[in-house]
Amino acid sequence: MSFPTTQRYSSELLKNMWELSHIFFHMPINKTKWYAWRHIHTLPQSIARHWQLRELRFQLRQAYSNVPFYRQLLDKKGVHPDDVRSFDDIQKLPIINKGLMRKVPVSELVNKTLPLWAYNWTETSGSTGEPFRFPTSRPFYFYKHFGCPKRIARYYRLLSVGAIHTRTRTADVYVDRFLLWRGFSFGHISRKFRFADIRTVNRPRGRHFLHVPVSDVREHPTAVIEKLTKFQPDVVSGRVTTLIELAQRMNEFGTAPLNIPFITSVGEMTTEAQKNYLAKAFGAEVYDRYGLEELGDVAIECREHNGMHIHEESDIVEIVDDRDSPVSPGAPGRVVVTNLCNYSVPFIRYDTGDRGKILPGKCPCGIPARRLIIYGRLGAFLEVGGKKYQFPEFAAIVASFSDIILRSQVVKLPDNTIELRIIPARKVSEKDIQLITETFKKQLSLTPRIILVEKIPFNASGKTQFLRDEGRPI
Numbered sequence: 001m002s003f004p005t006t007q008r009y010s011s012e013l014l015k016n017m018w019e020l021s022h023i024f025f026h027m028p029i030n031k032t033k034w035y036a037w038r039h040i041h042t043l044p045q046s047i048a049r050h051w052q053l054r055e056l057r058f059q060l061r062q063a064y065s066n067v068p069f070y071r072q073l074l075d076k077k078g079v080h081p082d083d084v085r086s087f088d089d090i091q092k093l094p095i096i097n098k099g100l101m102r103k104v105p106v107s108e109l110v111n112k113t114l115p116l117w118a119y120n121w122t123e124t125s126g127s128t129g130e131p132f133r134f135p136t137s138r139p140f141y142f143y144k145h146f147g148c149p150k151r152i153a154r155y156y157r158l159l160s161v162g163a164i165h166t167r168t169r170t171a172d173v174y175v176d177r178f179l180l181w182r183g184f185s186f187g188h189i190s191r192k193f194r195f196a197d198i199r200t201v202n203r204p205r206g207r208h209f210l211h212v213p214v215s216d217v218r219e220h221p222t223a224v225i226e227k228l229t230k231f232q233p234d235v236v237s238g239r240v241t242t243l244i245e246l247a248q249r250m251n252e253f254g255t256a257p258l259n260i261p262f263i264t265s266v267g268e269m270t271t272e273a274q275k276n277y278l279a280k281a282f283g284a285e286v287y288d289r290y291g292l293e294e295l296g297d298v299a300i301e302c303r304e305h306n307g308m309h310i311h312e313e314s315d316i317v318e319i320v321d322d323r324d325s326p327v328s329p330g331a332p333g334r335v336v337v338t339n340l341c342n343y344s345v346p347f348i349r350y351d352t353g354d355r356g357k358i359l360p361g362k363c364p365c366g367i368p369a370r371r372l373i374i375y376g377r378l379g380a381f382l383e384v385g386g387k388k389y390q391f392p393e394f395a396a397i398v399a400s401f402s403d404i405i406l407r408s409q410v411v412k413l414p415d416n417t418i419e420l421r422i423i424p425a426r427k428v429s430e431k432d433i434q435l436i437t438e439t440f441k442k443q444l445s446l447t448p449r450i451i452l453v454e455k456i457p458f459n460a461s462g463k464t465q466f467l468r469d470e471g472r473p474i
């Protein structure tokens with residue numbers, strides 16, 4: 001895998017100092033724009049469209065100049081950024097996806113005006129079990145996750161004289177913007193609210209934030225309950241299956257009810273029954289949130305709980321049919337997202353792989369931002385020995401062996417054991433097998449049998465069923 005070296009771009013870097021600073025501090029330096037950014041989703045759709053077109057044109061122009069992938073793509077299609085003059089002109093642009101991005105060297109996906117140290121690597125496995133490894137720039141990484149280790153925060157704070165710090169707090173509030181819609185003030189949320197995140201990877205955000213590893217919910221549920229009771233979060237974010245698991249444990253142990261006012265469910269759409277279950281167990285109101293590892297947060301529910309309002313200031317969301325034509329509101333199709341903030345690794349008309357629809361009409365809550373419904377994100381899991389192991393936990397391990405594993409499938413066999421079927425990316429040694437087994441053992445307390453195969457069947461939609469339960473009676 002080739003990657004631009006710092007040396008190679010050092011002269012270019014100097015030439016593009018203005019551009020660089022613009023890319024780094026695009027959002028924080030311009031206060032008027034920042035103010036507008038914060039309010040776009042509350043303004044009429046016509047204004048949101050105007051904003052999106054302006055941002056899209058800027059994003060396109062800079063991607064065309066700085067990111068070889070987009071230059072080649074647009075040249076091939078015979079489209080120039082200046083050809084996008086109206087909002088509908090977005091349809092002139094090609095739709096991209098993970099598969100297409102995987103095919104090109106990574107050096108062509110990144111903004112060449114940024115130096116090597118500006119990039120981090122993030123992986124997403126998706127439901128196919130094929131990892132997609134993509135770069136994110138540190139500044140964007142910072143924006144996207146709205147938090148970072150203290151030393152990086154200090155570094156950026158020095159550079160931007162506090163602007164980014166303020167923005168981080170702002171962004172924190174805007175991810176959970178339903179709180180603003182509920183009537184809490186910005187100051188109150190950023191000063192008083194406490195957030196807990198149940199997820200595999202820790203993204204530290206400061207003292208108001210608690211990270212609970214997903215594995216702890218399964219392995220040490222009592223400790224998790226104690227931790228949460230002590231921390232008293234106002235908002236807990238996690239996958240609905242994990243939260244239900246936690247609620248079940250609390251029931252089993254007869255623990256005093258844990259009072260959590262708000263839960264945001266990520267990565268999976270919750271069913272009505274699940275929402276009711278959590279409402280009963282925690283006294284919480286559950287809000288669905290939609291986002292992707294590569295794009296960040298895209299939409300969140302309001303208190304009507306009927307579709308998720310799109311973050312119109314940051315993303316353009318389109319629903320298209322199989323011929324890439326837009327469908328009318330209410331009709332289902334593929335969810336295609338353009339991120340307007342990420343200048344380092346732009347995602348322009350990115351096919352998320354999810355199916356969904358835009359709800360027609362206005363939301364009774366009064367927020368004009370369009371509402372998105374996502375289908376087919378009900379979380380998969382395997383139950384082994386009475387414990388639930390979730391899709392992302394397996395996926396994270398498989399992704400960490402992306403140099404060995406081309407495609408894979410985790411199968412639960414009738415004898416209640418786990419088998420990992422692998423189509424290898426290269427010759428696999430005994431040592432590799434041992435390493436994978438040990439990682440499973442360490443992270444999930446499972447010892448899978450690893451077998452190398454030539455084929456893993458696809459399902460009807462062309463995807464590998466990453467988790468397969470062969471133990472269930474048919």
Ligand SMILES: [Zn+2]
Pocket residue numbers: 302303304309363364365366367
């Ligand atoms: Zn609403």
